[in-house]
Structure formats: C-alpha cells, structure tokens
Amino acid sequence: MHRYDKRVRPNADTAHPVIIHMTIVLGILTEVRENQQVASFVISHVQRWHDPKLQWDPEKYNGLKQVVIPQSLVWVPKLFIYNSMDTKDMLTDDRYDVRVQHTGHVKINIPQFVTSLCRIDIDLFPFDTQFCAVALASPLLSVEEMDVNATQPPKDSYFSGNAEWEVINVTVRQMKFMEDGEYRAEVHYILHLNRRPIYYITVIVVPTFLISALSILGIFSPGSNDGPRNEKVSLGLGSLLAMTVLLDIVAGAMPKSNSIPLLGFYIIVVIMLCAIGVAISMALLGLSRSYIQTEELPSKTAYRLLLLTPTKAMRFNSICPIAPSEKIAGIT
Structure with a gap:
C-alpha cells in the first residue's frame, strides 16, 4: 500500500462513480422525548464498496x-446524519477497522449513538404509532462521483425498543x-415505533373512569332524611379537581x-360530564332549599331548565330529602 493515497476516492481516474452499498443491522431505541420531538437510538450500519486499488493476488501472499x-x-465514504441533534461514534477514528478482500471489496461497520429529530403525531395518543428516521447524505460528492445502493435490513438484524x-x-x-445544481445521494433508516399503552391505561384511563363513575353515582344517589346534603356538590368538585390533575399530567x-x-x-x-352533574346537583340543591323555606313549588321555568315535569320535581326527597324539623317556624 506504499503507493495508495487514501485521500483519493476509488475510480477517481474514471467516469464511473464509486457505489456504496448500505444497510442497517442494529437499532436500539433508548428514548423518545415527545415535548422536544426527538428520539435517541443506538444504531450500527454497514457500508460496502469496491476499491480497485486494494486488489492483490492471493497466490503471491501465501493464499491471503x-x-x-x-x-x-x-x-472511507463521508456521510453525515443531517437530521441529528447529536451524533456520537461508539469508537474513536483510530479504533475503527475495515475488512478488505483480495478482490478490492471493502466493508466497514459503524456503530453510533444518534439523537435525531422525529415529528410526533399525538392524535391517537396513547394508542399511536410513530415513524422516526435517521437520514444520511453526502456533504460534497455528487451522484456522478459517489452513489449509494441501499438495501433492506438482513433477517439476522437486531432491533429493540424500550x-x-x-x-x-x-x-x-x-x-x-x-444542491448547487447537482444531485447528491441520501439514505433514510426509518424505524416504525408503536407505543405500549398499558401504563396510561392503568394510571390515567382506569382511574379517570372510576372517579367519574363514583362521582356521578354519588351525586345522584338517594340521600338521607337530614335535609339537603352539600357533600354531594363537594364530591363532584373534588372529582373535577382530580381529573384536572390527570389532564395536567397528560398535557x-x-x-x-x-x-x-x-x-x-x-x-x-369526562370532566364535562362531571361538571354537568355538579351543576344539576347544585340546581336541585337550590330548589330544595327554596322549597324548605317557602313550601312553594318552583316556577315552571326552573322545571324546563332541568328538563323535569312538576310531578318528577316533587321527588326531591330521593336526592335532597326534606326533614320536617327544618321547616321555618310558623309554617304548617
């Protein structure tokens, strides 16, 4: 190799471009940050090309x-990851090796840690799928000087999530x-990610359902004979506060x-349903207190607002029962 110049690309003295065969053999997802819309991966991609200046006759070198x-x-071909916020090589330049065949075929395996931009579509969260790409391109050489031939990952490739x-x-x-009037090569390694929703189902969906169900049942459950119960309104407001906290976690x-x-x-x-339940409970509580104090039925307008008939409205004691002891003195 005493006459070999690594600064000169293969086929530089011909009109043919050097063809880089590329694929990805390892992809491990380490982190997805939805707020920043980035994803971090450990990847390893293989590059192969032919360098006629590296050919030799095995018979002259003991069959090597x-x-x-x-x-x-x-x-070595120069390709950079242009959609990366941070790229770290797993090895230093002096520790990378290449395998050279006597036919002039060269192979290199490049392991890297990459944090790439990934546009997150949250419409179906937490049952969403995302597509994140690691995009490589040639910074200078045109396709007339260096072109790529990208192939799908082999069957023995390893890919893992978190x-x-x-x-x-x-x-x-x-x-x-x-770019600048010439075409350049570009390769995308696209990873199809599927979210595991079990965490959000157990931490948010199920508790929200239970809180809302218990709140609505508690608001409209039959009361005791001790008069109007403010606790039902407090129960509804407490449920609204709890669900607001859960919504803040999601946001x-x-x-x-x-x-x-x-x-x-x-x-x-769910918050709207509970809010409607609290509003109805407060309205019924107000009508019940008014009836206790005046022993007069509310106006027909109040019935219409609550979608009730006078007959149904007289069943207040199933929600806010009236105790005779709470009647105003002097009223019989």
Whole structure:
C-alpha cells in the first residue's frame, strides 16, 4: 500500500462513480422525548464498496484473501446524519477497522449513538404509532462521483425498543436531492415505533373512569332524611379537581400542538360530564332549599331548565330529602 493515497476516492481516474452499498443491522431505541420531538437510538450500519486499488493476488501472499486493517489507512465514504441533534461514534477514528478482500471489496461497520429529530403525531395518543428516521447524505460528492445502493435490513438484524415503545419494523429508503445544481445521494433508516399503552391505561384511563363513575353515582344517589346534603356538590368538585390533575399530567407529556390527543379528549369529555352533574346537583340543591323555606313549588321555568315535569320535581326527597324539623317556624 506504499503507493495508495487514501485521500483519493476509488475510480477517481474514471467516469464511473464509486457505489456504496448500505444497510442497517442494529437499532436500539433508548428514548423518545415527545415535548422536544426527538428520539435517541443506538444504531450500527454497514457500508460496502469496491476499491480497485486494494486488489492483490492471493497466490503471491501465501493464499491471503482478506485482511482487517484500521480504517485510517484506506479511503472511507463521508456521510453525515443531517437530521441529528447529536451524533456520537461508539469508537474513536483510530479504533475503527475495515475488512478488505483480495478482490478490492471493502466493508466497514459503524456503530453510533444518534439523537435525531422525529415529528410526533399525538392524535391517537396513547394508542399511536410513530415513524422516526435517521437520514444520511453526502456533504460534497455528487451522484456522478459517489452513489449509494441501499438495501433492506438482513433477517439476522437486531432491533429493540424500550419500556414505552416497541420497534415493529425498520425500512431503508434511498433518494436524491438537488444542491448547487447537482444531485447528491441520501439514505433514510426509518424505524416504525408503536407505543405500549398499558401504563396510561392503568394510571390515567382506569382511574379517570372510576372517579367519574363514583362521582356521578354519588351525586345522584338517594340521600338521607337530614335535609339537603352539600357533600354531594363537594364530591363532584373534588372529582373535577382530580381529573384536572390527570389532564395536567397528560398535557405535560405531550408536545404543544394544535390538535388534542385522544386521551386528552377522553378526559375533557369526562370532566364535562362531571361538571354537568355538579351543576344539576347544585340546581336541585337550590330548589330544595327554596322549597324548605317557602313550601312553594318552583316556577315552571326552573322545571324546563332541568328538563323535569312538576310531578318528577316533587321527588326531591330521593336526592335532597326534606326533614320536617327544618321547616321555618310558623309554617304548617
């Protein structure tokens, strides 16, 4: 290799571009930050190309057909992850090795830690799926000098999610983009993520349902004979406060968006139902107190507002019972 110049790309003296065969063989999801709309991965992608200057005759070297040498000794394609907020190589440059075949075929495996931008669609949260890509491109060489041939991950590739997300599929897509009047190569490793909803179901959905059900049942349950009960209104207001806290938890985990996630919509609907129940309970409480003090039936307008008939309205004692001892003295 004493005449080999690693600064010069293969086929530089010809009109043919060097073809880089690329794929991803490892992808481990470490974190998804919805508020910042980024995802972090540990990936390992393989690059292969042919360098005719690295060919030799095995018979002249005791049948040696391949060698493993530091990548700093040979030409290596330069590709950068342009949608990354942070990229860290798992090895330093002097510790990367390449495998060189006697035919001139070169292979390198590049492990990296990548934090890439990932647009999060929260419409179906927490039953959502997301597509996050690691996008690589050539910073300088055009497709006439260096082109890529991206292939799908092999069957023995390894992909894994974390406690909240699972990686259900990984695809590789190649394309070209125009810059400064010339086309350049671009490759996307697209990871299909599916959220595990069990946490949100057990922590938010089920408690919200139980709180709302108990609140509505408590508000409209038959009362005692001790007069109007303010505790029912307090129960409804306490339930509203609890569900507001749960809604705040959901909002804190979601990015700011012009759409409401499915879980947020569910909590808002439940809050509205409980609020309506509290409003009706307060109205019935007011009518009951008015009847206790005056022994006069409320006006027909009050009936219409509560969608009641006078006959049904006389059943107040099932909700806010009237004790004879609470009647105003002098009224018989």
